Amino acid sequence: MKIKTFNTGIWEKTINLRDFVTKNITPYHGTYDFLEGPSEKTLKLWDICKQGTKEERQRNGVHSVDTDIVSGINAFQAGYIDRENEVIVGLQTDALLKRSMKPFGGFKVVEKALSEHGLKPNNQLSELFTKYVKSHNDGVFDAYTDEIRKFRSLGFLTGLPDNYARGRIIGDYRRIALYGVTRLIEAKKQDLANIAGPMSDNVIRLREEVSEQIKALKEIVGMGKSYGLDLSRPAENAQEAVQWTYMSYLAAVKEQDGAAMSLGNVSSFLDIFIQRDLEDGIITEVEAQEYIDQFVMKLRMVRHLRMEAYDEIFAGDPTWVTEAIGGMLEDGRTKVTKTSFRFLNTLYNLGASPEPNITILWSENLPQNFKNYCAKVSIDTSSIQFENDDLMRSKRGSDDYGIACCVSFQELGKSIQFFGARTNLAKTLLLALNGGRCEFTGTQMIDGIPVYTDEYLDFDKVMDNFRIAMKEVARVYNDSMNIIHYMHDKYYYEKAQMALIDTNPSINIAYGIAGLSIVADSLSAIKHAKVKPIRNEEGLTVDFQIEGEFPKYGNDDDRVDFLASNAVAEFNNELKKLPVYKDAEPTMSVLTITSNVSYGKKTGATPDGRAQGVPFAPGANPMHGRDCNGAIASLNSVSKINYDDSKDGISNTFSIVPKSLGSDEEEQIENLATTLDGYFSRNAQHLNVNVLNKEMLLDAMENPDEYPQLTIRVSGYAVNFVRLTKEQQLEVITRSFHESM
């Protein structure tokens, strides 16, 4: 029975998590001294998980797969790691690390992924999905134009979610714990009743969607029952609050295999229940930590069935269970609670890990003790990333948000986003130099660009042509996105997640670009040095000769940094002109995930002197080795990209050797926290921090078994270093590691 009641508010009348959190949160300003180690039960479970992941690595990355059942919210019987030690239960299938088929994104992809491990789906399913059931992937390719296919196959548009689930949508996984499913169904039924005619496409679609959501909610109750949990009612204590929240997330990852499926910002919500139970003397700190450790452990065990080609763009089998921690409330109080610390503490209790993808919402006004603890965790584990809460809160107008995928703001329960992968901006620049033709095949991609025959490249002429190229690429990109999201809604609608979001939420479409530093340096070379294109018999540029010096992006030099920020602004402006499916607001990111390696391969020589095939820098990073004025100059260059032009995020990955941060732990912590304060005070948006020695990475390449949990940050997420391909490992190692000695 409830002992203490929560503070009242409008959250009691309407579904409003923000109001509940704001009214009931207990901000924490103290140190980490109160934290506890892992419980015996937790350690026992984790040993089993470690054994399981070891077997997984030995079996070429996939432990096992169920080839008979199509995954769904309630498709599998209850699964356990070791039932008697689990205080938080639930697995995606009936066994640890067993993956499942989610064929609605694309059946061919499932077949391919299975065949790569010597498996195939059961015959009935094959017949069903080849003859009778249509997938998202089928729908998209029915509608794709020849032009889109050409842009896709020649590498101008890459990683599009047209043969895998789009992800990025964050359900408000706190809702069931606070309200119970019954109440949520009532609210959705009321919404449905209010969606009335005239029956336009939009109204019909929304009525169907809300009906689907109600079905999903009912299925969630069914899934809970299979574990003996009554999710129809609100959680009554801390353990239930964690359990209910996990069940909500579990429903999402059983139904969907989106590229990135973030968790949101559950920690300080859960803290309200934990704090109440602690105050009432019902639980101890050891138990509070045990709930969080076991919850996080479950999140670490989330798996999706992927084909090998997927690894090129999203290396290391990531799931992006991104949890945003910290930040400030609009009333000036901090959202940091003891449970913010508990989540971070799990990185010590269970060891470093890429998942969940912990993102610290950094504000100048965060409690100093929390800043220092985050810096310490970052130095010790290289597992967390940082984003600018002051910037996003003020520019996006909400203090209740999560991070979708790697770096993207998403107001929880109120808005969603459509994932847009990215276009290759460096190849777009090459179109401008090749009369609109592909630099490799000579295929005419776009019209309207004059054939360039001058001996030396002229900056103004190049810019004119580059603008035409950007406009045309934006047009094709937008076409593809509209088709993809139309079909995804139609064939693989995220009913479980959308059931936990307000009906008819606002939407932004998340476009992206890769190759920004290449474009900036290329334009700088053309402007400040003399660049002579070398053309083959077909008139295509195959190389460039550069005479003279030119400023390079990453050295805090405005002459080139503004070329970078202008390119971002101009391409974003082109995208903004184009109408989007469901009236989504266009936004753009500068983010590459690990695809900077494969994009490099697919891009010819560029005017900055980069040879054909050489990997791009990740995200908005300066090119490897070209930022030679030290770490801060490099950070300053990236911070000049205006967030207003790239509201979906600007990813920067910063790698530094421990000694360069300071000579002892205290100094290192202080200097990292100060660096973050400095970087974000310049309105920068995101920073991945790796505090590592190159030698350790080289050793891990040689002796992977000794480093099973070695985690490093790549563009916007983290991976187990030993799960990267050799090529990706080398790329990480050649990146600029800032050393000040």
Next chain:
Amino acid sequence: MHSIESFGTHDGPGIRWVVFLQGCKLKCLYCHNPDTIETSGGTEYDIEELVQMALKMKPYFGKKGGVTVSGGEPLLQAKEIIPFFKRLKEEGIHTNIDTNGRILNSFSKELLDDYADLVMLDIKHMTEEGYLALTGVSCKETTFNFAAYREASGKAMWLRYVLIPGITNQPELLHAMGKYFKDYQTIEKIEIQPYHKLGVHKWEALGWDYQLKEARENTPEELIAASDILKNYFKKVKIN
């Protein structure tokens, strides 16, 4: 100016923007920046240009950091540093000089009295012979007078000491240093700089003979032993 480091974390408190000036009259055998020794060369900058560069770094200084002028021997240009530091102080930026203390003229005195928030003084050796052998110059007394002058100004000073096995790490030398400086009120801490060979390739690049080839780097035990001795005399001892 020789060069700039935008993220100095071993050059004074907090994060420092470090300006390395060209030129030094000493030629320390272990110098890890031998390319800054020649008094010719380097690039000329306007003071205001440097101030503007420092201002771009200001967000990263936090409560402790600031600008450090190092070298070379920065006090060779003490006259030029005065207006630079004056401007930095107007901008609220912490100033620090990393020096061997060999120059004690009216300009350096003005800097010590009015413009340098911190002075990091390099104690090369506690004996005159040792000093000469290491640096090629006899000026141990001058540098000690320099310390006394700073002490009289009442403003903060750190000592730095390069620890080389067999050359500067003998207990009697460390005790001598401790006894000499123990009553100084302005000394906030002493930093032990473990000898390393990272600069050797620069000597070779300059075509100079690196004479300390035989010296070896400290063992962790040696560093702790030296630190333990110094802790008897100084409030704070740090191994850098």
